[in-house]
Amino acid sequence: MLLTLTTTPTSDQLGPATDLGFVLMKHPDRVLVRDLPFGQATVFYPEASAERTTAALLVEVDPVALSRTAHAGEGAPLEPYVNDRPYAAGSFLAVALRDAYGTAMTGKSKERQELADTPIPLTVDIPCIASRGPADLPAQLFGPLGYTVQTEALPLDPQYPEWGERPYVRLRLTGTVKVAQLLKHLYVLLPVLDGKKHYYLNETEVEKLLRHGEGWLDTHPERDLIAARYLRFRALVRQASEQFTVWEEEDAEAEAPAPAKLRLHDERLDRVADALKASGATRVLDLGCGEGKLLRRLLSVPQFWELVGLDISARSLEIAADKLNLKERPELRERVKLLHGSLSYPDSRLKGFDAAALVEVIEHLEPHRLQALSENVFGVAQPKTVILTTPNAEYNATFENPRTMRHADHRFEWTRAEFRAWAQAIAEKYGYSVNFEDLGDVHEEYGAITQMAVFRRQM
Known part of the structure; x- marks a missing residue:
């Protein structure tokens, strides 16, 4: 799996495009390799100039390493090797994204905090990502957040187009947004786009959804769909909905006129x-x-x-x-x-x-x-x-x-x-x-x- 993040600054105040490295906390001249429980992630810059800089995240899933994460007694001896987890592409990519750019997701930058706080022109390209659902699902998820969404359906076999399409698309997102906000959008919505996760879900997932969705998820028109596909289990979705309720009540009360200063x-x-x-x-x-x-x-x-x-x-x-x-x-x-x-x-x-x-x-x-x-x-x-x-x-x-x-x-x-x-x-x-x-x-x-x-x- 490959995800690239490209910036082409249009303002001198933002500095050269290579300053993206200060926000991502990854130097353009270095290659970072990180071991993950399910494989390996590599961060590198295929292009780095003052006018245009691209950071790439390459994720390689090792099915054998993935099987070793299974706990003894969880099923038949072959179960770790025969399952659909290697195909939960969005989930793997989201975890690798958090591991590689965790500091950037907090919105902090030691050298260029003003750049981290500034919306900049960014383009995300993912050559292949699972999109299980209606054809316009990527637009439903990313469009309301201000992105221009481009998708291209991938055929099962280019030589035999009559076989139909796979549940995978080529995805491009373009917009002017803070880097941290973009990373949070991707972290939440890539697994939602996929509709699957490669690990066991518990109440920790609710906290992740609420933390990374703070400030945008509560007003998203597809909020309930996002929660349902991200959390999957009714009990977890209900917990998230209860917090949405608190957010909505506070918004409604802020809208109401009040003669006193007290909310x-x-x-x-x-x-x-x-x-x-x-x-x-x-x-x-x-x-x-x-x-x-x-x-x-x-x-x-x-x-x-x-x-x-x-x-x-x-x-x-x-x-x-x-x-x-x-x-x-x-x-x-x-x-x-x-x-x-x-x-x-x-x-x-x-x-x-x-x-x-x-x-x-x-x-x-x-x-x-x-x-x-x-x-x-x-x-x-x-x-x-x-x-x-x-x-x-x-x-x-x-x-x-x-x-x-x-x-x-x-x-x-x-x-x-x-x-x-x-x-x-x-x-x-x-x-x-x-x-x-x-x-x-x-x-x-x-x-x-x-x-x-x-x-x-x-x-």
Whole structure:
């Protein structure tokens, strides 16, 4: 497999084209050879002049070396030698790309940081790459990122064109972009173009996708397709989608008008924290805690001596643990606990708490699962106080781009009347009183952007 990266600077301010070596951290006069678990990668410059410079990455896959990575007991003795992994070209090329240009992907350059920070004219040529899908798949993936995409289908045999085409194409991308951004696009999208990977997928892949997709993947029109083909397994795709949801919610809230300087997201969490303090609670549940933003607010209040966060996303819980510094501060482990679980099922670990918060949680559930959530929170766990927030669907009409729902992961959004009817029915069924409050900007006709209910259990 071969990938070449060419630049032809059009501005004197960018310096000679050979300065590309400073950004890639590879000297044009040297050849770099690196051993990989599946073969060998070589970086060299077939041309290097002030007007035009090309860096080439050549990847050679060794099927025997690849077979040696198999672990004992994983299958039949011949299984490592008889599989389709050598044909996962995009996956191998992406791994080699990260290994060869890992520093460049961070956007750092010791000698020419200004060049690393500048979009420059770049052309990527890949003589042969797998493209399994519709003919316009390369354009669907790279076109929205600003590249001009050229492809040429490769026949099975040039002498017999009637045999048809292989699932491989010659690919050329041209655009003006930062080198680091281009490398991240390639790292994510080459395996997506291929649709296969040569190694076992786990939750680490979600972190890779989110890290290298930050700043562009959330707005990509084929975001869901990219996640599905990059991660393949439903559980991993769901974890990535949950983070997309966080990104979209923050974008939607930034779009909404706010009379105060405080962002809606922060105002909502502050109001919930204040309500929890006012309840007199000392043991609090954050149900659907995500990355622990509410928990971090509560942790600074001595009143709360036991805090428990529950979330269905294991990755979100890992991020919460990091941001709460639980590893660095072992004294917090007795005060703060993070639990992996779902509100759709009874959980005895949630019993006996003074208060629970569900901040922007219920709208992410299918409507038919609300009954189970209500029973498990109000009927089984039975906290003395429950604080619940959810969007007001009526307010959506005030956005610059009106929408039916705030983002794709919402399964429903309620009007003020619908929310009040549901909350009052829950309160009556499980022995609670309920009060309603407005959160954020309030429109004279459509009401508040967010609605909050405070339930108190009747003794």
